[in-house]
Amino acid sequence: MGRMPRVTRSASRSRPAKESRPIPPGPRDLLGLQGVPSGTLREVLAAARDLRHAGVRGDELRGKLVANLFFEDSTRTRISFSVAAKRLGAGVVDLLGSNSSVNKGETLIDTARNVEAMGVDAMVVRAKQAGAAAMIAGAVASPVLNAGDGRHEHPTQGLLDLFTLAEAHDRLSDFDLSGLSIAIVGDVASSRVGRSLIAGATTLGARVACVGPAGMVHAGLSVLGASVEHTLNDVLTTSDAVVMLRIQFERQGEGKTPGPAAAEAPRGSPIASVREYRDGYALTEAREAKMKPGAVVLHPGPINRGIELDASVADGGRSRVLRQVSNGVWVRMAALRWCLS
Ligand code: NCD
Numbered sequence: 001m002g003r004m005p006r007v008t009r010s011a012s013r014s015r016p017a018k019e020s021r022p023i024p025p026g027p028r029d030l031l032g033l034q035g036v037p038s039g040t041l042r043e044v045l046a047a048a049r050d051l052r053h054a055g056v057r058g059d060e061l062r063g064k065l066v067a068n069l070f071f072e073d074s075t076r077t078r079i080s081f082s083v084a085a086k087r088l089g090a091g092v093v094d095l096l097g098s099n100s101s102v103n104k105g106e107t108l109i110d111t112a113r114n115v116e117a118m119g120v121d122a123m124v125v126r127a128k129q130a131g132a133a134a135m136i137a138g139a140v141a142s143p144v145l146n147a148g149d150g151r152h153e154h155p156t157q158g159l160l161d162l163f164t165l166a167e168a169h170d171r172l173s174d175f176d177l178s179g180l181s182i183a184i185v186g187d188v189a190s191s192r193v194g195r196s197l198i199a200g201a202t203t204l205g206a207r208v209a210c211v212g213p214a215g216m217v218h219a220g221l222s223v224l225g226a227s228v229e230h231t232l233n234d235v236l237t238t239s240d241a242v243v244m245l246r247i248q249f250e251r252q253g254e255g256k257t258p259g260p261a262a263a264e265a266p267r268g269s270p271i272a273s274v275r276e277y278r279d280g281y282a283l284t285e286a287r288e289a290k291m292k293p294g295a296v297v298l299h300p301g302p303i304n305r306g307i308e309l310d311a312s313v314a315d316g317g318r319s320r321v322l323r324q325v326s327n328g329v330w331v332r333m334a335a336l337r338w339c340l341s
Helices: 038-054 076-087 108-117 132-137 155-168 192-203 219-224 232-236 274-281 321-340
Strands: 065-070 091-096 122-127 144-149 181-185 207-211 227-229 241-244 296-298
Touching: 038 155, 038 192, 038 321, 065 076, 065 108, 076 091, 076 122, 076 144, 076 155, 076 321, 091 108, 108 122, 108 132, 122 132, 122 321, 132 144, 144 155, 144 321, 155 192, 155 241, 155 296, 155 321, 181 192, 181 232, 192 207, 192 219, 207 232, 219 227, 227 232, 296 321
Parallel strands: 065 091, 065 122, 122 144, 181 207, 181 241, 207 227, 241 296
Antiparallel strands: none
């Protein structure tokens, strides 16, 4: 993905916004999980656990203002960041791409600098372009949290997935995931969720397998530390967690999501047929029955029910989908605090 994601501010980095002043040690960016040490992951996850335990609705961030800059659609992530910021007493302002001056030709950097000039303390950025959050972080002084940049990374989703995996397998005391096998199934090539989770889970000791057809799971993913598999049935019976991904049709070809029965996928898709994809890779009730006792099912949402996941599995006993959403608020509280304090 071109550049290494930066987690903390580097004193040597060139920052046009503040050329003449030293960079303060305080604010930190959260741009990705690749390269983040296990100690940092554990610190943020443990903070989320402790916030949840205390049921905090505090005022640690009272007087701070968080700007959500969302240049791409979102339901869970944007609301979750807003809820998290408000639970810590911060104010929240929202800029949605569909209503912004980016549509009039303004650059992302100019937009971010203008928002910063109004006095916000942190920016949560979602954009279609891989690397957009890092680019903005390089141009503003306030901390930037990446809420998903194209096919690159989605670090808070990765953290909430790690939290939910640790919760399901009784690892909340130390977030040590060693001995666990995690299968990430589907459109991993297009998935920022997949990339962040591979990085975080392998750093915490888990084994990760990416499973899908060749157009979605290619050999290059192994450099991130995951194994590459093309037969779901082989991996299913040995996995402690199965993380299902949506096919990101909007990122490829004609951009439309077809129905589950579509014999042919839209032109430019990474698969030829949705029906065939379901035959090979959907988590159906029959496949779920083959999973290990205690194994759980995760999905970052939005779910395309009947394509990658059967409705009965999404709503069934193994599903941790809504736990992920609940845990996401605690994780984002911890992430905001980590970046702002
Ligand atoms: C994901 C995203 O936007 O990357 N969703 C999310 O943030 N919860 C995954 C997806 O869109 O399929």
